[in-house]
Amino acid sequence: MTASQRVATVPSRRLAAVTGVRDFRLIVHPDRGETYGLTIEETYGEAGSVLATAVVTLTPQQTSRVIDALFAAMRRSGHQPSVLTFTRKAPIRLAEPDGVRLALILMATQPIAKHERVRALVTGINAMSIEETYYWYSKCIGIDANRARKALRTLLSDA
Template sequence: LRAVAEHLLAAIRANGYKPTELARTARTANSAPSPFYLDETSGVRLALTFMAVKPLARHDRIEAINSGIQDMSDEEAYYWFSKCSVGPNATRAQKALRVLLSDE
């Protein structure tokens, strides 16, 4: 999570939230945590980032993938999200995205 924290905080800020709202102390003990509502594009990029970096441990690859996803056009991000999230070949698409963006 630390490797993608910068992109998570950027998505939170872009949607009008303060980064401090992520803190556990910002939530009251008696109420259920309220969700963060992100615009569709931010949500797609964030989900794509989490899907792509989930099995990785090397920070250089994680950073390369993060940068690649942030540099994508909206249409390209939607394309990869649709390939990586649904269907029998989603796992293969995630691997292809990792290889494409991390030059390995």
């Protein structure tokens, strides 16, 4: 028997479909006074077995600059903005499209100090279609994330 005639058998694994859905959740980190920072996590799975990974974490100063975008995401996901308080213990669940848009806003505005530029970025991301936000989100968490975030900031704010 020659080498080309030998066939190695590899045990096959059955692939199982994941039944869980992708969602996002906000986790509040209390700070001094009545301020808070935030972490947005991407989650997979249902209540019993949830896999979560942190997408972006904001300081209280960064959080205060994008509070309007936070409230808008809360409303679109069916929550009252009043659930977002510094005493909040439980994570706040966001629908996938709203979580993608909010995560993109948080990633794009995180290193920016100028309020005018932050507003321009938030306005630009809010003007995007759902498909555009998914595209930029995938770029901004991918291999060349820093380059993609810089490209997004350059595209949306004329600075």
